[in-house]
Amino acid sequence: MLQSPEGFMIEYALKLDFLTTNNEAEYEALIAGLGLARAVRAKNLKVCGDSRLIVAQVNGEFEAKDDTMAKYLRVVKGILTQFDEWYAQHVPREENTTADALSQFASSEIDNYPRSIYFQVLKTPTIHVINLIAPVGVARCWIDPIKTHLETGWLPDDAQEARKLSVTTLRYSLIEGLLYKRSFIIPYLKCLRPLEAEDALKEAHEGICGQHLRGRALTHKITRFGFYWPTMLADAKAYVKNVTDARGTHQ
Structure with a gap:
């Protein structure tokens, strides 16, 4: 508290x-x-x-x-x-x-x-x-350019992309090496890479919640857990659809 x-x-x-x-x-x-x-x-x-x-x-x-x-x-x-x-x-x-x-x-x-x-x-x-560094084999994703800009000031060579990144990074913060999205919801939302996002979807849908949720409700639940990635709503809807289709196939 x-x-x-x-x-x-x-x-x-x-x-x-x-x-x-x-x-x-x-x-x-x-x-x-x-x-x-x-x-x-x-x-x-x-x-x-x-x-x-x-x-x-x-x-x-x-x-x-x-x-x-x-x-x-x-x-x-x-x-x-x-x-x-x-x-x-x-x-x-x-x-x-x-x-x-x-x-x-x-x-x-x-x-x-x-x-x-x-x-x-x-x-x-x-x-x-707390002191682990992401493995070298981790694929680059949406987090990396934002994090690099916040750490070093790096910007893409393309002027339009540079302006876009500069504006985007205003909504994010680095805390102890981890990227968080600034939000009206407190605490800030920890940004997840694709594989982490997959785990969050699965756990929120079937594990922690103890119930099966629809796309928007699933997104809201993940947000309440303090996580974020840009495509979470679309990914949540796709995940729910895949689970629903799989159940229908096995019935």
């Missing part, structure tokens, strides 16, 4: 789809919250957590002796350097009923969650993927 200086509240639930300890889950939630704060361009941060141990480690009062915990702590410390000011405070769970309700929601099998809540499923521990 994130609160802006103006009092605007963003409710965010994270479901961990892998085996983890309670302390590791606390770190995953903290990293997700810090990423959300980065996405909304927060400068000064107050972190409230119900784990006294994690708060103490982040504040430097306790050491993280376990190797996994030490890795998580290094990731958190690295992200915190990107804020002007921050401090962490322990808040007992019973004193933060909203956050407790979100944690209960994320661990449940609720399909029709409230639209005000941003919900994401994490398949892999953050410490296993």
Whole structure:
């Protein structure tokens, strides 16, 4: 849960789809919250957590002796350097009923969650993927020219294409090397490559949702999970049609 200086509240639930300890889950939630704060361009941060141990480690009062915990702590410390000011405070769970309700929601099998809540499923521990670089064999796609322009200022030689790219990139941001689309929906939407988009379509249609959706509803669900690619509506409609046709063939 994130609160802006103006009092605007963003409710965010994270479901961990892998085996983890309670302390590791606390770190995953903290990293997700810090990423959300980065996405909304927060400068000064107050972190409230119900784990006294994690708060103490982040504040430097306790050491993280376990190797996994030490890795998580290094990731958190690295992200915190990107804020002007921050401090962490322990808040007992019973004193933060909203956050407790979100944690209960994320661990449940609720399909029709409230639209005000941003919900994401994490398949892999953050410490296993945060420093990975995309394999050389990954095919270039729509993401690459936008990302290259934001990183280096590169523009195509063709004047018309250069203007088009300059305008397009105004709608995107790079956060820790990943491309996000700026949106009226908060947090920003993580941009997906084609193979990632295929996985998102399949999981949203048959996995996380627990129900079969039509094209627009499927697109909306994926957006609520925080993902984006330019052809998502057309791809969602095509995916639903293919699934429907396949079922009809097997009936």
